[in-house]
Amino acid sequence: MKMETNNSSSSSFSITSKDLPCEIIEEILLQLPVKSLLRFKCVSKSWLNLISDHKFIKSHLHQSTKQHPHHDEISDTHLMLSSTSLIHSLHLQLSNTTVSANSQEEEEEAPAATDAVELESIVEYPVTSTLRRPAAKDIKIVGSCNGLLCLVLDSQHMIIYNPSTRLVREVPNPEETVVGKDYFYGFGYDSRNDDCKIVRATSSSREGNFVTQFDIFTLRTNAWRTKTKTLPFYFMSSVVGTLLNGALHWAVRRGINITPADGDGHDPRTFGIVSFDLTEETYKEVPLPCDGDKQFAYYGLGVLGGRLSMLHSPHGSGYQVWVMKEYGVKASWSVYTTIPQKMEDSKEYIGLMSLLCVLKNGEILMMLHNHKKAVLYNPGQRKFRTIFNGEIGSSQLALYLESLVSPKTYAPSSSPYIPAT
Template sequence: MMETENTDLPHELIILILQRLPVKSLIRFKCVCKSWFSLISSDTHFANSHFQLTAATHTHRALFISTQTRSIDLDASLNDDIASVSLNLNSTDDYLVVSMSDDHSPQLLEVFSLRGNTWKQVKGTHIQSMHAVEDDQKVGLFFNGAIHWFAHCLDLQKDVIVAFDLTERKLLDMHLPDQYGYEFDCCGLWVFREFLSLWARNYDNDTVEIWVMKEYKLHSSWTKTHVLPIDAIPTKYFSPLHSTKNGDIVGTNDHTMLVKYNDEGQLLGHCYCNDPHGTQVVMYTESLLSLPGDNVQA
């Protein structure tokens, strides 16, 4: 490792440049000099600034978790290589686990803080008005500082979206679109163009409908934006994951294949992305942040 860095550029400018580089490049550049090693490895302010810039300007990636964990840039071509990665976490100064227990009546909602190493029960909520739905719907969607999932509200006798605000530690209900009449086993939540969005499979005509809440928490802002034909997909199933910078919609068929549509709803192509036994798929943003009390870099 070099003892000194190139001083042709001001130190502040070097930091601004490094903050805009991918994590993979930064990990390599730790060996340039001692000051870069210290900056990239242990400077919390640098790591937070890098994460904020990455989340705002860089592409998001999908993580395929199976017998082999792999990652892909969904803004790239489906024919590009899918990179193998190791599992490391990225996020904020604390990591929270939200648990809803089915073994209690009323149901018990608890939050675990990794930094504090404590579980806290959320009180004063209407959690008792909900019951759990299908197992594959229990994993919530993180959006706008809250975790969202489907539930059936017994008080209202209707299906709703429930959001748990991680900052306020409060639950709120959001009604589904008025014309939305699908069962939970054929629909899902995702983020489309920075909006909370729903997708639902229409079994009658082999299409997937996409609904967007254009103003968060405002029921009247629900708008149906796309109807995607899925008859050309071998499994006739499509679950959206991500909308690219140029408006394409990327998703999976049954967690073994990536499928891409353009903004006009035309099928652009598909490719197999993992083993035939299926896998879990999650979206993530690369960062240098590490778990509290851990020195492993993400």
């Protein structure tokens, strides 16, 4: 690092990194984005050691988390999207009060003011040759935490991937995996044990009752465990678990052994929301808004402004976006906005959605699963804008935080650790 300063007499002096205390250099580097830090590893051996140090990586992650707090509306965000065998990185950045999104094909026609959103195709599949496996025909994103993504390849194989550093780690397959069976995934961080966990759930029916089993993979042990307790509910869709407050949330349908409310605390509705605490590895039901609506129709869970959100369509009159202002408190549910059932100039219903975040200008970022699109919805104008169209295959989308965290960070020394090619 070198700085030159000219004074009025044209004399100059330079300041190099040798002139600055190590603490100041570290504090400066902690403010920089991941891409810059990866380049600066080449500056010197001491910078390489510092930027690669586990303590520095953890401090940088903490600094990035402070700059992007979950409870605030955000002005920019990073997304990872999958479309068939492709994965894409999307940086959505707010410019003044207007958000525009243009694919690479549209950039030539776009006015200069629309360059706030960048869509970059990363790779067709980052580790095909390294893993000695044919290119994946389908890549499903099942969660993101601490800058790491959990991906399921061809509905069978799992990897942990850092899209910023391109480092990859394979996850061993669970012992019992049935091809064609519906599995429901989630990925998150266990703060007490400083560990990341993958949760896989599968549901079945026994004697007229729904039964759900959880399989849990911890990165530090590099092993799967099965929660033997059967749970009386059925997962309603293949949408991945929504991560909030250290717990994964899924929409479920209750079994017939759950009785109507008669003073025992049970909700009479067949639909419910279940949370799975990643630290305690226990589940509980999250109370639904309203009372007595037995036809409560579910269309998607999400996190808006750091609060749990869900979609409800009362009497087919549009999708109400409900937000739980105080987590776990039923009375704190309130309607945030209403989304029309159909997109403009379209006869097709929107269908299943995932709500991802609220931008600072009030637009809601969401994934339309039936249409395989990522869109921005403007509540004031009641208009949608497509920012990514998956076109074919099963599109998936997840927010992620750029970080230096390695997949090997939460792993025993014997775990496979593979740099992506």
